[in-house]
Amino acid sequence: MKRILYRTFSYLFFWTILFQVARVIFLVYHSTKTASLSLGETFKVAAYGFRMDISFAAYLSALPFLFFLLEVAFRKTIWLKVIRVYTFILIPLLLLLTTMDLELYAAWGFRLDATPLQYLNTPAEMMASAGSAPVALLTLQYLFFVALAIWVFRKLSRTWQASPHHRQHLVAELGLSVFLVAFLILPIRGGWQQIPLNQSDVYFSQNMFANHAGVNVPWNVMQSLLRKSYNTKNPYEYLEADKARALVQDLYHPKSDSIPSLLKVKKPNVLFIILESYTAKLIGPLGGPPDVTPNLNALAKEGILFSNIYASGDRSEKGMVALLSGYPVQTTTSIIKTPKKTERLPQLAKDLKKAGYYTSYYYGGELAFANIKSFLVNGGYDRLVDKSDFPAESYNSKWGAHDHILLDRVQKDLKEMPSPFLMTVFTLSSHEPYEVPMPTKFKGTDEETQFKNAFHYTDWALGQFFKEAKKQPWWQNTLVVLVADHGHLFPGRDANDAPSKFRIPLMMVGGALAVQDKVISTIGSQTDLVPTLLQQMGLPTAHYAWSKNLLDAKATPFAFYVFNDGFGMITPDGALTFDNVSKKPIQRDSSVTDRQVDQGKAYMQTSFEDFLRK
Known part of the structure; x- marks a missing residue:
C-alpha cells in the first residue's frame, strides 16, 4: 500500500x-x-x-x-x-x-x-x-x-x-x-x-x-x-464594416449641451447595490404585484425610478461588466473570462478612485465565481469582502451569506467608511435554490413561488437596511443606486429572448438626491448607468464609448442585449429579437423598421469586433 x-x-x-x-x-x-x-x-x-x-x-x-x-x-x-x-x-x-x-x-x-x-x-x-x-x-x-x-x-x-x-x-x-x-x-x-x-x-x-x-x-x-478565446474571426459580420460603424455611431450622436442636475452635492458618497435576478416583473411601480417588494415600492417614491431599463445579458458576470464598465455583453462568451481584456476596460471604481474616493466591494458569495474577482482587481477596488469574511452558519446551502447578513455587515462598515466612498454591494439570496431564512409570504412549493419568496426576502432585508441607514450621518451625503444584474424568466417563464425577461429596475435614492418621486421612461441599458452618474459629478465620460446619458434629452433611446447567440434591440418603434445562428428575427414587432434591424446587426457586429480587439 x-x-x-x-x-x-x-x-x-x-x-x-x-x-x-x-x-x-x-x-x-x-x-x-x-x-x-x-x-x-x-x-x-x-x-x-x-x-x-x-x-x-x-x-x-x-x-x-x-x-x-x-x-x-x-x-x-x-x-x-x-x-x-x-x-x-x-x-x-x-x-x-x-x-x-x-x-x-x-x-x-x-x-x-x-x-x-x-x-x-x-x-x-x-x-x-x-x-x-x-x-x-x-x-x-x-x-x-x-x-x-x-x-x-x-x-x-x-x-x-x-x-x-x-x-x-x-x-x-x-x-x-x-x-x-x-x-x-x-x-x-x-x-x-x-x-x-x-x-x-x-x-x-x-x-x-x-x-x-x-x-x-x-x-x-x-x-x-x-x-476558444484565440478565435479572432468575428462570426457576426452582417454588414460592410463602414456601414456598420456608421449605424452604431448614429446611436451615439452628439449630446445635449446641458444635463439636468439631480444632486445636492457634486461629490456624494455612492452606494451601488446590485440585486441578483431582480426582474421588473415583480416590482410594483413597474407593473408587478404590489405585495412582493413593498420596501422598493416605497423607495421609488423617495427618489428617481427609471422605468424602461434593460439588462445587457442574462448572467451575473455579464451584467457586472455592463453596469460597472459600461461595456456591451458578448453572446456565447464573456469578456470577464479573460482578465487581459478586462484590464483595458474603464470602470466606475477606477474613475472615482482618481477623484479621491475610497472604493470597496461586498458580496456574500465567492468572488472567484465566473472570474469576477479578476475584473474587480483590475478595477482597483481598495477592499474586497466576500464569503470568507462571513461565518459559515450564515450561509445558505449553495452560494454564501444570506442578504440580511451581508447588509448588516455593510451597515456596520459604513459607519467607519472614509468619505467620499464608493461601496458596491451584490446580493445573492434571490438566486436559485431560492432559500430564505424567514417564514415565507407566498404559499406554494413550485419553483416560481420559491423565487417570489426569495425576491420578497431580499426586499425585506433592504427595508431593514434602509430603515437604519436613514438614521446614519453618512446618509445625507450619499447617493444610493439600486439596479439588477439581470432579469429572470419568472414569473411567466419567459422565452430566452423575450424583452420582458431582460427588463430590470433601476432607481436612485438617498440624502444626496435633490429630486423625489420622479419617473424617467427613457429606454436605456445597463451600459448607460456609469456615464449618467459620472456626468452628474462633473467627471469625464468620453472613455465610455458604448454608453449614453439616461438624462440626455437628445440621446437616442434604445437598449441592446444579448442571449445565447442572439440579440435584442428595443426602441420606441418596438422590440426586435434576432437569432445569430439562423440569421433571422425571432420576434419583430410590426412597427420595427428595417433600419432598426440593421442597427441591431451593426451593434452586434461592431461590439464583438471591439471585444476581439481588446
Whole structure:
C-alpha cells in the first residue's frame, strides 16, 4: 500500500514542483518587475499560484494514475514504461510553453494562453512580438531545464516498485488505486469550494505583475483553448464594416449641451447595490404585484425610478461588466473570462478612485465565481469582502451569506467608511435554490413561488437596511443606486429572448438626491448607468464609448442585449429579437423598421469586433 501511495503522490508532486520552479524562473527573468514586489507579495505569488500548479499537475496525472491502476490489476510493468514515455513527451512540450512565455510576457503584458494560435497563418507577426528576444540564451536555458527535468524524473521513476505477483492484497490495492484516480478531482477543481478554480483565484494584489506571476502557463493555455478565446474571426459580420460603424455611431450622436442636475452635492458618497435576478416583473411601480417588494415600492417614491431599463445579458458576470464598465455583453462568451481584456476596460471604481474616493466591494458569495474577482482587481477596488469574511452558519446551502447578513455587515462598515466612498454591494439570496431564512409570504412549493419568496426576502432585508441607514450621518451625503444584474424568466417563464425577461429596475435614492418621486421612461441599458452618474459629478465620460446619458434629452433611446447567440434591440418603434445562428428575427414587432434591424446587426457586429480587439 505504501508503494502505491508513494509512486502516485511522487508523480503528482513532481509536476507541482516543476511548475513552482518555472514560476521562480519567471520571477528571476523579470527581475525588474519582481523588484517592485514586497517579500510578502513574493511569497503570496507562490502560495496563490500553488493551487493552479497542483490543479494542472492533477490534470497531467490522470492518465498515469489510471496506468498505475492497470499495473496493480494485471501485474504488468509495461504500464510503468508507458508512464515514463508519456512523461518524457510532456516535459519538453510544457517547458517549451513556459520558456516562450518568458519573453512573450515582456512583449504582450499577459501570460501565455492560446493567443499564438491567432498567428499560425501569419508567423511573422508572432516573431515580431519577440523580435528582440535572447533566442540563444533562451534555447540553452530550455535545453538545460528539459535535461534536468528528465534526469530528475528518471531518478524518481527508478524508485517505483512493481506490484508483487502474489495477490493476497489485490482487492485492497485495487480499491486504493481507484480511490486515488477519483481523488484527482479535488486538486483539479482547486478544492472543495463550489466554484472550480479559475484565474481569479490567483489574483490578490493591486500590482498586476504579482497577479500574472501566479498564473500557471500550461493551465492558462488549456483553459484558453477550452474557451476558444484565440478565435479572432468575428462570426457576426452582417454588414460592410463602414456601414456598420456608421449605424452604431448614429446611436451615439452628439449630446445635449446641458444635463439636468439631480444632486445636492457634486461629490456624494455612492452606494451601488446590485440585486441578483431582480426582474421588473415583480416590482410594483413597474407593473408587478404590489405585495412582493413593498420596501422598493416605497423607495421609488423617495427618489428617481427609471422605468424602461434593460439588462445587457442574462448572467451575473455579464451584467457586472455592463453596469460597472459600461461595456456591451458578448453572446456565447464573456469578456470577464479573460482578465487581459478586462484590464483595458474603464470602470466606475477606477474613475472615482482618481477623484479621491475610497472604493470597496461586498458580496456574500465567492468572488472567484465566473472570474469576477479578476475584473474587480483590475478595477482597483481598495477592499474586497466576500464569503470568507462571513461565518459559515450564515450561509445558505449553495452560494454564501444570506442578504440580511451581508447588509448588516455593510451597515456596520459604513459607519467607519472614509468619505467620499464608493461601496458596491451584490446580493445573492434571490438566486436559485431560492432559500430564505424567514417564514415565507407566498404559499406554494413550485419553483416560481420559491423565487417570489426569495425576491420578497431580499426586499425585506433592504427595508431593514434602509430603515437604519436613514438614521446614519453618512446618509445625507450619499447617493444610493439600486439596479439588477439581470432579469429572470419568472414569473411567466419567459422565452430566452423575450424583452420582458431582460427588463430590470433601476432607481436612485438617498440624502444626496435633490429630486423625489420622479419617473424617467427613457429606454436605456445597463451600459448607460456609469456615464449618467459620472456626468452628474462633473467627471469625464468620453472613455465610455458604448454608453449614453439616461438624462440626455437628445440621446437616442434604445437598449441592446444579448442571449445565447442572439440579440435584442428595443426602441420606441418596438422590440426586435434576432437569432445569430439562423440569421433571422425571432420576434419583430410590426412597427420595427428595417433600419432598426440593421442597427441591431451593426451593434452586434461592431461590439464583438471591439471585444476581439481588446
